[in-house]
Amino acid sequence: MAEGFKVDLGALEAAASGITDTLAKMQFKKVSDLDPKKDDIGHGHLADVLEKFCTRWEIGVENLAKDGQAVSQRLNAxxxxxxxxxxxxxxxxxGTLSRDSGKDPGAK
Known part of the structure; x- marks a missing residue:
């Protein structure tokens, strides 16, 4: 006979909560905050490459945040x-167990 399975609802809730907490903290930290001024880099081409990298990184972080929110919602659901x-x-x-089923046919 199969033993079935068990779902740890507390673990699902904790995972959803952890994702939500992380996403909330990410709202205050943007990749653009790390983007230094071109003069701080000291090299024009390197500064341009770094700016493009930071822009792509921000898009990636935003996509991850959307995916994380979807995972959290699905866990909660x-x-x-x-x-x-x-x-x-x-x-x-x-209801079944409290119902009066009449006289026990096996009783003498």
Missing amino acids: SVKAYREVDGRIVGHLD
Whole structure:
């Protein structure tokens, strides 16, 4: 007989919360904040390359943040779905077990 599986809802919630917390902290840290002035670099071509790199890096970070938000939302939706199903099953079993089924046919 198969043993089934178990879902650790607390771990799913903690993962979603961790992602959300990280994304919240990222709102205050932008790659553009690291972008130095061309005079600080001391070399025009290097400064241009660094500026392009920072622009592409910012786009990548924004895409990762969107993906992270989607993962967090899906984890939270999974927790909600598991809890709803568990609640329905408990309600069904409570109703079944508390129902009067009459006289025990095996009793003498």
